[in-house]
Amino acid sequence: MKRHCGGGAANRGLTPAVPPSNSSGFAVLTASAILTDGLVYAAYLFIVAIGLTLIFGVMKILNVAHGSFYAFGAYGAATAVGIYTNGDWPAAAGFLFMILMGMAVGLVLGIILERGILRLVYGKDEVIIVLVTYAVFLILEDVIVLIWGPQSYAAYQPMVSAGNTEIGELVLSNYDIVLVAIAALLAGLAYWALKFTRYGRLLTTVIFDRETAAAFGVNVTLVYTATFIIGAMLGALGGAVMAPKIAVTLGIGVEVIVLAFAVVAIGGMGSIEGALVGALIVGICRAAAVHLVPQIELFVIYGVMALVLVVRPYGLFVRAQPRKI
């Protein structure tokens, strides 16, 4: 395994490897590529979807503006990358700064939205709430232009300075490996928080049955506010970690929100393990499609979602709820 560091196309010491010419070697290569690509894509989807599924599970709100959290996190991270590259900070400190900046943007945005707008529509019809979040999403798209302008931003420095690793014929970006690690850490943290902290257990009861929880004296309003803010920060974190890979430009929130919905629908709304499994399924299926049958790459995500919903209409990890009167 060879590891290369440093930036710029010119000083990369890679030797162009040629893919294996025998078919079994090629099959192994393709299979390992599908696995690694699937994991990386799953990591990206999980980080974005976990916030969405939390908000839906607790508040039963389909938050279309989650795409805005992602976009704001990405733009905040791009600004942070600009600051630390101009200041010549070390790469690790800069990366941490970028993450924190993204989450801070999510925090502020989450507070403004929850206290300012959502608080006014709790208890109203679900359709109205979806429309409100959609309207907020549209407004925030233009707010982005007001703050950051219509041009796109490049924040590639963390990804380039991480370098890459060659495993056989496959070249992996170290930044992608970091992404997978972050997603795994997040999954672990979420599991621990839900099972072993007081807030986590309150959250679980509210997800399970809001009215009963309220009857037992749980401060549901506080849980709502805290959940929305945490969900916003997680969405923004997703944008922040993805910013070095993509061009941070207008419209990135739109793409990601559709994918996040598909993941949450597969896993079940409100289920963290569902988001994890859903992300893995979507990631690996999509990677397989791109490698083997690229024509169905777009369809396969939604095809899988439709298949899962036929068998388990509430998603993989959520049981049908008996209707209450």
Add this chain to the structure above:
Amino acid sequence: MSHRKTLTRWVLAGLAVTAAAVPAQAQQPPAAAPIKLGIVSFLTGPAASPFGIPGRNGAEIVIEALNTGKAPAPFNTVGFGGTKIEAKYVDETGSAANVVTEFRNLVQRDQVDAVVGYISSGSCLAVTPVAEELKVLTVFYDCGTPRIFEEKPRNYVFRVSPHATMDNVAAARYLLAKKKGVTSYSGINQNYAWGQDSWRDFVGAMKVLAPNVTSDKVLFPKLFAGEYGAEVSTLLTSKSQALHTSFFDGDLEGFVYQEQARGLDKRMTIIMTTGEAAIWRLRDKLADGTIIGGRGANGPLARDTEINRWFQKIYTDRYNLPPTYPAYQMAQSLFGLKLAYEKAAKAGAKPTADEIATAFKGIEFDGPAGHVKMAIGDGHQGITETAYGTYRFNKQKKEPEIVDIVRFPAECVNPPAGIDADKWIAEGMKGAKCN
């Protein structure tokens, strides 16, 4: 005479003089109403930064120069035919229905004399029938689909800029000229009309020019997907020596960052048919050896003529960045419209849309991007030469450069009059005049 009579006489004389003077002043013609142009381009959204804004800036700077009469000959009359131009800038963002509504607003509410605009092929296809219905002179400046004039004859719609077939035929020719050992190529293009048509024309041209070279991985990710990890992996497992892409803007930049991090450009030469618009942003992030197209001889691919130097100077002085191809396309479109207008105008009277259209058909002129001939599409579609080059980042000057430029004459890479572009390629590009 009495004092009163003298006074009366003086008053009457003064009135008579005033009365004589008034008709003389009334004989001066009133100031001519300005020519109103609607300029439509992406001002917001993902396509704004690489295309929409440079196109809009190109319009602004050229209209300013025309209104002061400072453009080089033969464009040195003020505005169009001595009348100043007033521009209204409209955002192209939105659905096709939106775009059409805005077009109707420009024509019916704002009463523009002509519309110059449109980047998205979708917008152009939607606006064409409406322009014909409203009988408004419309010049498409950037959209690339060949279909506009192939579907049926048009009266009021024109396109000075060549369509996308030229870009992909020239890409194939340049690749085969510069990389003689190519045995296999792959492609990654966005999954909509632009990406599909670009790939189709490239594959078609390659089949004609080098039938033994095969295509391997054919990838069509979603427009604005942004994350290309799986695609990069797939290409890393391919044996191709070349990769064709018509990606632009955020997709192109994201793809370049992601493939750079994994060394894809070390394994295969990447051909970017719209790469010229991105070099000033990507700079040293774009790998040396990338093949760059600019939808014509635009920007660094343009010939060093006086009018090109003039255009580069006024644009760079105002916007601190060199003009890229959308700005060139807008300039060419405005110059073409100006010449057509002036050819049609007789003795200071304002020409009608029909007269301008008749004058526009088949004209030829020289602009910053070279010589234009409105030669195909029944005289409504322009052809120019094009150029492809290889990218190099000059480390001493710390500036992007395009070297090893090869020019392809207009009749080499554009279909001749009277035949559809894809049919022309499929039948072997008969009649192509290459040097």
